[in-house]
Amino acid sequence: MSRQKPKLARIADSLGVSTATVSNALSGKGRVSPELAERIRATAAELGYVPSVAGRALRTGRSGVLGLVLADISNPLFPKLAQAIENSAAKAGYGILIADSHGDVAAQTQAIERLIERGVDGMIVVPRRGTWVTGASCPVAVIDSPSTPGNTVAADHWSGGQGLGLHLASLGHKHVLLLGNSTASNVQNDRLGGVRAGLGNAKVEAVWIEKLEAKAGQGCSLGLEAAVARGVTAIAAISDLVALRALTELQRAGIAVPEDVSVTGFDDLIWSSVVTPGLTTMRMDVVTIADIAIAAVLEAIARPPSAETRRGDGDTVIASQPKVPMELVLRQSTGPAKTSVFRKDSKSTNLTVGERIQ
Amino acid sequence: MSRQKPKLARIADSLGVSTATVSNALSGKGRVSPELAERIRATAAELGYVPSVAGRALRTGRSGVLGLVLADISNPLFPKLAQAIENSAAKAGYGILIADSHGDVAAQTQAIERLIERGVDGMIVVPRRGTWVTGASCPVAVIDSPSTPGNTVAADHWSGGQGLGLHLASLGHKHVLLLGNSTASNVQNDRLGGVRAGLGNAKVEAVWIEKLEAKAGQGCSLGLEAAVARGVTAIAAISDLVALRALTELQRAGIAVPEDVSVTGFDDLIWSSVVTPGLTTMRMDVVTIADIAIAAVLEAIARPPSAETRRGDGDTVIASQPKVPMELVLRQSTGPAKTSVFRKDSKSTNLTVGERIQ
DNA sequence: CTGAAAGCGCTTACAG
DNA sequence: CTGAAAGCGCTTACAG
Numbered sequence: 001m002s003r004q005k006p007k008l009a010r011i012a013d014s015l016g017v018s019t020a021t022v023s024n025a026l027s028g029k030g031r032v033s034p035e036l037a038e039r040i041r042a043t044a045a046e047l048g049y050v051p052s053v054a055g056r057a058l059r060t061g062r063s064g065v066l067g068l069v070l071a072d073i074s075n076p077l078f079p080k081l082a083q084a085i086e087n088s089a090a091k092a093g094y095g096i097l098i099a100d101s102h103g104d105v106a107a108q109t110q111a112i113e114r115l116i117e118r119g120v121d122g123m124i125v126v127p128r129r130g131t132w133v134t135g136a137s138c139p140v141a142v143i144d145s146p147s148t149p150g151n152t153v154a155a156d157h158w159s160g161g162q163g164l165g166l167h168l169a170s171l172g173h174k175h176v177l178l179l180g181n182s183t184a185s186n187v188q189n190d191r192l193g194g195v196r197a198g199l200g201n202a203k204v205e206a207v208w209i210e211k212l213e214a215k216a217g218q219g220c221s222l223g224l225e226a227a228v229a230r231g232v233t234a235i236a237a238i239s240d241l242v243a244l245r246a247l248t249e250l251q252r253a254g255i256a257v258p259e260d261v262s263v264t265g266f267d268d269l270i271w272s273s274v275v276t277p278g279l280t281t282m283r284m285d286v287v288t289i290a291d292i293a294i295a296a297v298l299e300a301i302a303r304p305p306s307a308e309t310r311r312g313d314g315d316t317v318i319a320s321q322p323k324v325p326m327e328l329v330l331r332q333s334t335g336p337a338k339t340s341v342f343r344k345d346s347k348s349t350n351l352t353v354g355e356r357i358q
Numbered sequence: 359m360s361r362q363k364p365k366l367a368r369i370a371d372s373l374g375v376s377t378a379t380v381s382n383a384l385s386g387k388g389r390v391s392p393e394l395a396e397r398i399r400a401t402a403a404e405l406g407y408v409p410s411v412a413g414r415a416l417r418t419g420r421s422g423v424l425g426l427v428l429a430d431i432s433n434p435l436f437p438k439l440a441q442a443i444e445n446s447a448a449k450a451g452y453g454i455l456i457a458d459s460h461g462d463v464a465a466q467t468q469a470i471e472r473l474i475e476r477g478v479d480g481m482i483v484v485p486r487r488g489t490w491v492t493g494a495s496c497p498v499a500v501i502d503s504p505s506t507p508g509n510t511v512a513a514d515h516w517s518g519g520q521g522l523g524l525h526l527a528s529l530g531h532k533h534v535l536l537l538g539n540s541t542a543s544n545v546q547n548d549r550l551g552g553v554r555a556g557l558g559n560a561k562v563e564a565v566w567i568e569k570l571e572a573k574a575g576q577g578c579s580l581g582l583e584a585a586v587a588r589g590v591t592a593i594a595a596i597s598d599l600v601a602l603r604a605l606t607e608l609q610r611a612g613i614a615v616p617e618d619v620s621v622t623g624f625d626d627l628i629w630s631s632v633v634t635p636g637l638t639t640m641r642m643d644v645v646t647i648a649d650i651a652i653a654a655v656l657e658a659i660a661r662p663p664s665a666e667t668r669r670g671d672g673d674t675v676i677a678s679q680p681k682v683p684m685e686l687v688l689r690q691s692t693g694p695a696k697t698s699v700f701r702k703d704s705k706s707t708n709l710t711v712g713e714r715i716q
Numbered sequence: 717c718t719g720a721a722a723g724c725g726c727t728t729a730c731a732g
Numbered sequence: 733c734t735g736a737a738a739g740c741g742c743t744t745a746c747a748g
Binding site: 008051055056059060 | 740741744
């Protein structure tokens with residue numbers, strides 16, 4: 001049963017034709033008579049012929065492999081995204097080589113170099129915050145935020161945020177706490193800006209965890225108990241991760257979600273549905289994003305390298321910026337604004353509280 | 359600035375030597391005079407020479423690429439593991455091609471085939487539960503559980519469980535609930551068996567979520583409130599994911615962790631430290647596991663294909679089974695067993711119920 | 717419609 | 733210690 005790995009020549013010999021004809025028949029490119037082509041395909045299948053990628057790569061100058069650079073590999077979105085990218089690439093006959101860059105900017109550049117050395121035909125980069133993608137001498141599609149220059153495709157974070165804001169507003173929430181990590185992130189600004197817009201003229205406070213922790217230390221309290229005491233009835237977190245932190249902090253303090261306060265996240269991570277209460281969140285359509293990104297690089301690869309924006313030594317960054325809609329996932333962590341709070345508010349005349357009278 | 363991609367021949371020409379000598383000098387294999395070798399390396403560096411992987415692969419029959427098959431890519435451990443594998447492979451000059459197999463057994467086989475077609479020199483497989491790794495015509499290292507036949511390397515799940523059990527026992531827990539998903543998983547049996555052993559003669563109950571959900575539906579209550587009422591003072595979950603579900607279910611029911619009941623997990627996922635209270639858990643040393651797995655495939659690749667266990671068409675499954683110790687991560691979700699329970703226990707003499715009277 | 721031939725860039729025996 | 737030559741498996745102009 002153990003036969004040698006069949007090459008093109010073997011199948012050519014066994015049919016008494018030339019390797020050129022076999023190659024043409026198999027690729028469907030050359031002009032080969034339908035009958036011969038069919039016989040060739042049959043024997044190829046029968047012999048279990050698998051073309052040598054090395055031979056093909058050497059001849060064509062294309063490896064059939066794309067690189068995937070996830071700047072922040074510990075990003076919990078990584079599994080889904082990697083899966084989507086791999087699927088999309090596989091459909092087009094491409095393989096995905098991964099490169100990790102520890103979240104370090106220098107390492108990101110190194111990772112890109114390593115991929116180039118491996119001969120990738122193009123790459124998909126999900127860059128680190130505020131990072132420039134440079135030095136790639138091949139087409140590069142960037143997945144980040146629509147607000148990022150050079151971005152190729154991204155979820156419409158702003159509209160997603162708006163959707164969440166509208167949802168909270170429709171539940172009667174008039175005083176909302178926004179929970180972000182860093183003001184330096186385009187994605188975060190987009191998301192939270194959208195939430196604000198969706199909330200209309202509700203009272204909005206924002207807490208930036210990065211700043212908070214700079215003072216109070218890693219893993220410090222988010223001050224949620226006080227916020228709720230202040231009249232906050234909903235908390236919109238920048239991510240499910242942050243939402244989870246908020247949820248458990250609230251629960252530990254004996255504050256009921258969603259009865260006392262509603263909580264929302266972003267991303268719809270695996271565990272977002274297993275926690276109690278399940279997390280209302282805004283999901284990215286990673287499959288569509290992956291498809292668009294892959295299509296963009298493949299197109300750039302196919303096209304003569306000139307139509308794109310070329311930089312420096314010849315790297316091609318594809319910028320087209322479609323925004324992929326996000327999807328609202330309703331679970332139990334959001335509910336109507338606490339009415340008792342409104343009543344108490346309405347008695348108050350204090351300026352900061354006044355706008356919450358219902 | 360835009361020079362052509364330099365080939366071996368170019369650097370040979372520019373020095374007036376043969377390509378053979380350049381190749382030998384650069385690879386360090388051939389016998390080349392130190393001075394010449396040095397000059398060659400210098401010009402190569404200066405010219406920015408990067409060897410063509412295609413040319414090399416075609417000639418040597420080796421691609422320099424390893425496949426990574428994660429059966430369950432949505433596994434939250436994936437990012438860390440992929441990162442560790444990629445790093446370890448990169449150190450040895452290998453690239454990592456990923457293949458996703460949707461958790462489907464047939465898809466896993468397909469994924470393996472696709473990698474073979476891409477010419478990988480070997481692969482690392484983290485198989486799906488109860489799955490056989492077959493059809494790979496190259497060395498394969500399997501990361502699963504020490505109890506899995508064909509396993510190459512794994513965390514010592516049993517000892518890890520034992521560590522957790524000992525920890526809980528030392529805190530005075532005499533009645534513990536084990537939370538598992540599936541009885542069919544080697545990893546889960548190892549882990550929970552270890553916990554039991556570490557717990558000594560404490561009373562132990564086990565709940566299998568898979569069975570529970572088969573009856574009560576996806577996302578049903580785990581019945582934790584009743585368990586605590588029964589006298590359970592600690593809950594050992596099979597994973598952080600399950601522990602999180604338990605934690606939030608408890609908190610939602612107004613049961614304080616760890617005051618009323620302690621909770622432990624396995625894996626130390628990203629969010630395990632951000633929840634309140636932080637989750638006490640048992641961490642796998644993915645870096646060591648990755649190193650061992652990579653070393654094993656590379657060794658098998660280097661060695662003439664005969665010393666291994668060869669199956670069917672010639673796939674080489676490497677079985678050596680080192681167990682990598684796990685590390686206990688202490689956080690706030692575990693504490694002393696509720697003392698009120700102890701007092702009542704000591705009064706009781708009833709075998710099954712006595713120790714749980716509250 | 718089919719075939720002979722060249723060549724992608726490298727490495728490896730083999731001579732010298 | 734160094735070089736000439738062959739060849740890995742494929743594809744692509746170019747003839748016929």
